[in-house]
Amino acid sequence: METPTLNKKQQKSSLSAKKVRSKETIKNVLAPLIPPEDYIVLKQILEQNLPKITEKVRVPWRDIKNIPKADRKKFKEDYRKK
Numbered sequence: 001m002e003t004p005t006l007n008k009k010q011q012k013s014s015l016s017a018k019k020v021r022s023k024e025t026i027k028n029v030l031a032p033l034i035p036p037e038d039y040i041v042l043k044q045i046l047e048q049n050l051p052k053i054t055e056k057v058r059v060p061w062r063d064i065k066n067i068p069k070a071d072r073k074k075f076k077e078d079y080r081k082k
Helices: 008-013 038-052 070-081
Strands: none
Touching: none
């Protein structure tokens, strides 16, 4: 009995015949560079506006399910203040 061999077409499509390519790293060359004088202004604006953004707090369902629907809004506000 003869051992099975792959023909040229089958060898090209087999996993062992495929070469592993090295991963290419793509750098973002289009990112704008911030000049130092603008950096100070940008930092001031961020310090001013970021505290106004509130973090979304998700209340677990096990805490909410026993509270009547009418009172849930108040409960969520109190939960966020904790």
